[in-house]
Amino acid sequence: MRCSSGFWSSCSPAAAARELSRRRRRRSSGSLPSTTTTTTAGPAGNAKAGAALFKAKGCDGCHTFAPAGSNATTGPDLDKLAQLAQKANRGSEEAFTHESIANPSAFVESGYQNIMPNFGQLLSQQQIADLVAYLTQG
Numbered sequence: 110m111r112c113s114s115g116f117w118s119s120c121s122p123a124a125a126a127r128e129l130s131r132r133r134r135r136r137s138s139g140s141l142p143s144t145t146t147t148t149t150a151g152p153a154g155n156a157k158a159g160a161a162l163f164k165a166k167g168c169d170g171c172h173t174f175a176p177a178g179s180n181a182t183t184g185p186d187l188d189k190l191a192q193l194a195q196k197a198n199r200g201s202e203e204a205f206t207h208e209s210i211a212n213p214s215a216f217v218e219s220g221y222q223n224i225m226p227n228f229g230q231l232l233s234q235q236q237i238a239d240l241v242a243y244l245t246q247g
């Protein structure tokens with residue numbers, strides 16, 4: 110009879126289901142590190158430094174962002190970044206924000222032109238991380 114020597118430790122369907130879910134859990138926790146790496150790759154951001162950069166690099170000249178006191182409308186309203194990220198569906202809000210700064214042409218928000226400077230060549234990885242922390246905090 111198959112059930113005594115096979116894959117399952119028992120013939121009962123309940124025990125089989127338990128075993129299966131144990132295996133699934135193991136597999137998904139095993140893949141956790143790689144998911145975390147994508148979002149935390151690179152240096153950790155400092156939101157306070159990001160706030161200074163937002164002004165120093167002229168982001169406030171094109172974007173509305175309440176914490177910065179800016180209300181420019183050349184680019185999308187960054188107070189709505191969480192919704193914009195969700196709509197764009199290009200990874201987590203952090204990943205989307207990082208890509209939007211480091212490589213603005215990768216995704217151009219509908220209704221806007223591809224005119225944001227390529228900050229991937231103008232800023233260090235640390236500066237980009239700082240801006241991401243500032244824009245996505247709270």
Ligand code: HEC
Nearest residue numbers: 166167168171183184185193209213216217218221222225
């Ligand atoms: C010359 C105007 C201009 C400047 C300066 C500028 N941006 Fe933008 N930005 C835009 C425009 C236009 C878009 C929409 C087109 C696109 O998605 O690339 C955009 C898109 C974005 C997005 C993604 C929003 C979305 O829904 O696509 C983020 C995040 C962002 N900018 C952050 C910044 C930061 C941070 C800075 C400063 C380092 C900055 N921008 C400087 C014009 C600008």
